[in-house]
Amino acid sequence: MSVAPFVGASFAAADYVVFAFMLAVSAAIGVYYAWTDRALKSSDDFLTGGRRLTALPVSLSLTASFMSAITVLANPAEVYRYGASIVFYGLSYFMSMVVTSEVFLPVFYRLSITSIYEYLELRFSRATRLLGTLLFIVQTILYTGIVIYTPALALNQVTGMDLWSAVISTGVVCTFYCTMGGLKAVVWTDVFQVGVMLAGFLLVIIRCVVLKGGVGLIISDSRQGGRLDIWDFDPKPQKRHTFWTVTFGGTFVWVSIYGINQAQVQRYISCKSITHAKLSLFINLIGLCCILLSSVFAGLCLYSVYKNCDPWTAGIVSAPDQLMPYLVMDILGDYPGLPGLFVAAAYSGSLSTVSSSINALAAVTVEDLIKPHMTVSDKKLSFISKVLSFLYGVLCIGMAGLASLMGGILQATISIFGIIGGPLLGLFSLGIICPFANSKGCNLTASDSFNRTSTGLPAHMSNIATSPAQPDHDRNLLADNWYSLSYLYFSPIGTIITILVGLFISLVTGGWKRKVDSRLTLVKSDTTVFCIFKALKDRLMTGKPDVAQTKENHGNQNPAFCNIELDYMKCNTPT
Template identity: 30%
Template sequence: MVDKVHFGVGDILVFLASLVLSMFVGVYYAFKDRRRETVDNYYYASRKMSAVPLGLSISVTFISALTVIGLPTETYIFGFVTIWHCTTLVLPTVIACLYYIPLIHRLRLATIYEYLEMRFHRNNRVLSSGIEILSMILYMGTTVYIPSLALSAVTPLSTNAAILLTSGICTIYTVCGGLKAVVWTDAFQSGIMFVGTVAALIQGALVVGGFGNVWAAMERSGRFNVFTFDLDPRIRQTALTYLTGTVTSFMNIACCSQPIAQRYLSCETVKQARITVSSGINSLSAMVLSDFILPRKPKLSSKLQMIISKVTGVVLGLILTVISYLCSLTNGTIISLVLTVRGSSGGPMLGVFTLGLFFPWCNKWGALVGQAVGTLFCFWIAIGSLIQGRDVYYDRVMPISTGGCPAINATNMTSPLLNDSIIDWNTTQPMMVYDIGAEVDLIESKSYNNLYLISFMYYSMIGLFVTIIVGNVVSLITGNNNTEKMDPKLFVPIIDNQCFPANVRRFFRFGVPPLGPENEEKMGNMDSGGENFPLKETRNVVEVRESMTHVQQ
């Protein structure tokens, strides 16, 4: 076996410079804003952030280590069908711009889950925020683990030491500098990711003798499976799984996740927020403070709120470190693990917001039961799949042996990541390489429950539809809301553009009164006019808003 390749002196200097700069950004904003330590400035940058760094920050949120390291691994193992991943953000971005961004700015939410308390009941807010906190902790633990694994592969650091270094620096600059530090560090890191990706693409092509050889190798190994539109939901990934399941997952992130909503709210206007289309710790601490602490202790002083925010950030950083250590003990690819968890909770989360925005007759019981049933049903399938294991036929694994590869021998290097858990595709079952010409009856096992064989990439879509269906049925049983008495500020009609006839727009309001002309949301103007139809806020929401206003002053 050839020697493992480590960073050179120049590589280490560049790496250290990036760490020092990230730390500097956090310390800089902590010093600069030391006399403006308010919750609004800490979590939302006083709602005056520029759209450009926020847009880059959102890009980094979507294109994290899971994409930079995990997606190429998925492509290597399962084929070029993963190219559809690049198209899955289009529809979620459109939906966010048309419906969710105007609503979020109109209501000036403390967290995205405050909407659920306004629309339904406090219990809906607590349930959703609690589920999202647990889901995000697992997700963020994974995003810390993956770069740590890569770092340990090219430096003398062990994986555990790399985890401690990565999570420690992220926690420090986030806790010290708040959202401003997070956004500007993300903007800086987006440049590194872009340059690094382009450099790897060029260098990789040079090593194997040009892009023509790359294409020839892909065709030779059967990896050009882009146009695989198999309707069988048991197949791990096809073009259809990306265009349905993954789109649903990204729609949840773009429309109703706190890290993204927090960036929307940091823009001064709706127009800037629409343009924008490591923050996890900052967003989680915002959720803990706004969704769980302030509703019970609304009179907390500004100083105490800031102390709680920063202590919460440190505690969350420690939890993420532990989760990262545990990631190395899991089977299956990292993307499978994360999408299983996020899909099981994200689809029902999107479902309850969909019920709130577009189904005015849905009541609090429908939303609560719908989300609970959707989440439990998805986790039931996920846990059943983990216990049963997958039929290897449906995973369609490509040949992954590098024996005799001239490129690896010519560069005198190994790829430690290929032997680590990042592509430990399924160590509990025998390896089977997919053979397009093989007879299905000779491979397919008859002892599996088909429900548990459904691809994890469909979990989010399943959770979305189960939540919507159950939510409407339960609302019908327990008594639908009277849509004519509902608050119009809490709804966004599916069709409300002036290019449509008035009767069509009236139909899609489903009986909800229209907003007064002075309250209509205009593009680029987030400030509503008079209170023609005041919001019916709960006592907790009012008290928290008063507390936040007092802190901002």
């Protein structure tokens, strides 16, 4: 049952001006890069920025890509309702950056591929590549539609901002700068939008601190209300958020995003060197933690303000993701322009996510579905890339319209999107870490995992992402109902099963007899630890690095194997 929009303070002219300014700046960045890069005609320039990007803008773009408006609205509501245990995502962020930089990045970077699904063909088969590509396209279109529509609905019901005007305007602007400026425009608009998102959080936090009379009172209220009881080490896998689910399960989720998601990988392989690529991941870690801590403290502010009168249970708002917009209109409604800044922050999250998705969709379509099947000039491919960006933008807007009719299926779709990441992560991990994994083992395992995902979801799947664990006496045994697991465990389960079954089938079908090109697997010289150890060893033994040995180890495989540049050695010795 729907609840009428909040009646009280509403958007003023100044708020619309601030929101429009954010859209105008984003569009202007697209025009700027369309003009400055007008002489560049190749699809590589459009889709990867000519592989000349540096660490800082790429790092901020990585941060923005999956910090969507859902994050801006849902994280504070999560803290308000259940507590601040999601702060442990900071640990999962760190571990996922280490795994990505040490395992996946070196392989993808040295292959100089644009679509990561090209790796699946090089390592396994064309069928595996097409499976990965098609799954990515379908899921990403569904996800971007939800990212556009869901926050627009929440903001509409509280601020009174016209729903479809907001959906269409953000979709059109996003499509415009993606089509005009390519990856460079996407990266630099992400930089701007990260700043807007942080400004929106800080605005709410500062105002709440002033109203409550200091940070100490907010912390005290949150402690008394149990919102700071975060040290839950209960190993039960049915509990929604504990230290183990957030850190262990969250690490798998974020590795599947940063390690093998086209939208993220496409950014760091566009860096001008592997050093910049790895730096971008770790600078991005700072941005992730800033947004996480800001959203957590905003949730504590939300609780402190409404601890004695819950707007959700009182029926003032119809869903938890409307709590933050309600708070903004409640405490900032008398200051024209400030609510507009928060709404701009929320929509900046949508723009950054959707633009990243559009660019990634165009890249995989060109690389996986067009180039392998027809001979097209580079100039024509560049034009096709722009047309595809436009078409995918239109599709995403259309999917937002469809999302408005899907009701409860929205959360199920998001859950499916997360579950598929597990088997895909297992598939790429098999290829990179296990030299004896073969196409038979991986194809059979992947197909089985995806079939189980698409056909085995129960009717109550839509409640997994938001409902706390039910009491034990209401549940069947875990073996009978594994859906009682925390939703954060679906990704590691999918990954681990895919790896174990894939290894077994590969060994049974003679995978250990097959010799694999070393460029396609992880070798010890890919790791930072090896580079540091080798540099120190050479210096201690000879006083200088063994350049000849470095060339022997790396020269025939990759001109940019290692990323550590020391005073006496560069592991990325060119051939």
